[in-house]
Amino acid sequence: MKSLRGVGPVQSVLWAIALVVLIVLPFTSAPFRVEQYITWMTIAVAAGGLNLLTGYNGQISVGHGALYGTGAYTVAILVTDAEWPLLPTVIAAAVVCFMVGVIIGLPALRIKGLYLALVTLAVATLFPLVIEQFSDLTGGSGGLTLTSEQLYRGSIRDRRVKWESPIDGLASDQWKYFIFLGISIVCFVVIAAIVKSRVGRSLVAIRDNETAAEVSGINVSRTKIITFGVSAGIAGIGGAMFALNKGQVNPTSFTLTLSIYLLVAVVLGGASTVIGPAIGAVIYGVFIDVIAPELPETLESATPLILGTLLVAQMLMAPSGIVGWFHDLTEKVSRRRQGGGKQDKNVDVTVTTHEVVAETDLETDPGGFHP
Amino acid sequence: MPILEVDDIGVRFGGVRALDGLSFDVDKGQICALIGPNGAGKTTLFNVVSRLYKPTTGTVVFDGTDLLSVPADQIADLGIARTFQNLALVQGLSVLDNVKVGSHARSHGGFWSCALYFPQRAEEKRITAEAMEMLERIGLADLADHPCSALPFGTLKRIELARALASEPRLLMLDEPASGLTHQEVDELGDLIRTTTADLGITVLLVEHHMAMVMSLSEKVVVMDLGSKIAEGTPAEVRDDPMVISAYLGAPA
CATH class of the missing domain: 3.40.50.300 (P-loop containing nucleotide triphosphate hydrolases)
Known part of the structure; x- marks a missing residue:
């Protein structure tokens, strides 16, 4: 059984392939594609953060697009107005979003499920309006272009944030790709560490059985609030990466659609699996950026319909997402392959079930006093 | 007394x-x-x-x-630890992890320390060893990595007992x-x-x-x-x- 949960041979091979693909990809793709890959990474990171909250902790948020946007605007303002160097703004975005997340999460102490979803939905809907309202700081509906006088001199055009590669033979988009890939990997390693830890267990305990969590000494309210904050912080890092990648932010980038995109990435890839949201984000990205533009023009308006149909199909065939489906598959295969010992145990378990059924059938007298 | x-x-x-x-x-x-x-x-x-x-x-x-x-x-x-008449187990966790939830009260480390992994490593190892020991005592060590769902009621009762005991x-x-x-x-x-x-x-x-x-x-x-x-x-x-x-x-x- 132990091997089932550890990394099996199939998984190791898949991980190795994924790593090779991630390294080779920027060298075999056109620069505009590499930009798109980075966008998928930002979505993957934000979806990974959302997954902590919605997948592991069971708190549904339809508002993480707003937190992603908050991260993006934090970076844009810090770089352009406060003249911060680029990478520290990512950490600042995480901190700001953590605090915003804690505040948005406060209602979660009283409400959950659909009601919480509605509150976060309101946050997502209001975010672009709030940004437009504070146009002095945010540039309003025109958005903000990230410029840095400290880093780059010359005309406005020259002062735009860019990523110059310090390594010969590595183009700037490739350099940027690897920096952002590094940030993304760090985010997912942190998520994995949390999920496998004492805190991760308490997240799932709260999701599945609040009473069990409470009597085991887990502070349910505090954990829920901090999870909201941490999840928001990670979504903010995704947004920060978005701003640094595009070099500009605009309220139309952070609408409700983005929040739903994040949820779709989580569910499609596999909620409460570490890597699921990343896979979901990539699949969605491939569909929108690679497949959809290739479709014949007559089908263009039908793209949402195609996507919707695919999602329905996924919910029917693999409700636990792609990673969940894959786990079930490998478990089934290894169970069949191991045969002998495992088979015995299965038989054993079924026997006990029958006995229990028999036992409960017998003991039907409610008082049960047998002196 | x-x-x-x-x-x-x-x-x-x-x-x-x-x-x-x-x-x-x-x-x-x-x-x-x-x-x-x-x-x-x-x-x-x-x-x-x-x-x-x-x-x-x-x-x-x-x-x-x-x-x-x-x-x-x-x-x-x-x-103070307890079990429940109708069970209060965490369906989404393995048997071993359920027992480890029991040791929550006597372990430490919040989000920060868990996110960094290394500060928690020694404690996590100790808790895992103790939880395994508890499962052995209760005769369920074989099921440690089994998901908690889809087990017979009597087994779940014993897992809950192990969970309660894990809090010492x-x-x-x-x-x-x-x-x-x-x-x-x-x-x-x-x-x-x-x-x-x-x-x-x-x-x-x-x-x-x-x-x-x-x-x-x-x-x-x-x-x-x-x-x-x-x-x-x-x-x-x-x-x-x-x-x-x-x-x-x-x-x-």
Whole structure:
């Protein structure tokens, strides 16, 4: 059984392939594609953060697009107005979003499920309006272009944030790709560490059985609030990466659609699996950026319909997402392959079930006093 | 010397008096059984001690601490663990992880330390080893990595017991641990409870309908009916008490 949960041979091979693909990809793709890959990474990171909250902790948020946007605007303002160097703004975005997340999460102490979803939905809907309202700081509906006088001199055009590669033979988009890939990997390693830890267990305990969590000494309210904050912080890092990648932010980038995109990435890839949201984000990205533009023009308006149909199909065939489906598959295969010992145990378990059924059938007298 | 003092506890749900002036003590290291017909208020008392219900009257003192001033999630820190009649396990975690949830109260580390992994490594290793040991004691080591869903009820009951023991409690409250178990399993469970709690010096408060188990395990029996105590004493004393017999079988016509 132990091997089932550890990394099996199939998984190791898949991980190795994924790593090779991630390294080779920027060298075999056109620069505009590499930009798109980075966008998928930002979505993957934000979806990974959302997954902590919605997948592991069971708190549904339809508002993480707003937190992603908050991260993006934090970076844009810090770089352009406060003249911060680029990478520290990512950490600042995480901190700001953590605090915003804690505040948005406060209602979660009283409400959950659909009601919480509605509150976060309101946050997502209001975010672009709030940004437009504070146009002095945010540039309003025109958005903000990230410029840095400290880093780059010359005309406005020259002062735009860019990523110059310090390594010969590595183009700037490739350099940027690897920096952002590094940030993304760090985010997912942190998520994995949390999920496998004492805190991760308490997240799932709260999701599945609040009473069990409470009597085991887990502070349910505090954990829920901090999870909201941490999840928001990670979504903010995704947004920060978005701003640094595009070099500009605009309220139309952070609408409700983005929040739903994040949820779709989580569910499609596999909620409460570490890597699921990343896979979901990539699949969605491939569909929108690679497949959809290739479709014949007559089908263009039908793209949402195609996507919707695919999602329905996924919910029917693999409700636990792609990673969940894959786990079930490998478990089934290894169970069949191991045969002998495992088979015995299965038989054993079924026997006990029958006995229990028999036992409960017998003991039907409610008082049960047998002196 | 009493470790748990329940004094004049009353709980009302609307017009229903679930508990009505219930008082009793449990001595340190004792196995004390709480019995009574269904609806007597046994589980309600457990929920009061766990701070899941707020009593309208009375006090509960555990080892000198007024429990009613302690929030529910700190009860485990004080050394009180419990199981539930209808199970309270985390379906989404493996058997081993469920037991590890039990050691939450005596482990440390918040989001920061867990996110960095290394500060937690030694403790995580220790907790895992201890949880495995507990599963071995309870005879479920084979199922450690099995998901907690899709296991038979009797097995789940034992997992819950392991979860409760993993917190290294001083007071263990067991709510019908024998229900859904086969006769042989009941005997094994009785032995397990007796030896484990004696080894670790744990006080036990037991709610159970399986009278053979109650009579063989407990040193003290508190009999309840309709929210109040109707008798208290050794198993032999309680068995012959006319009040007890009438509560269970009805008064003679």
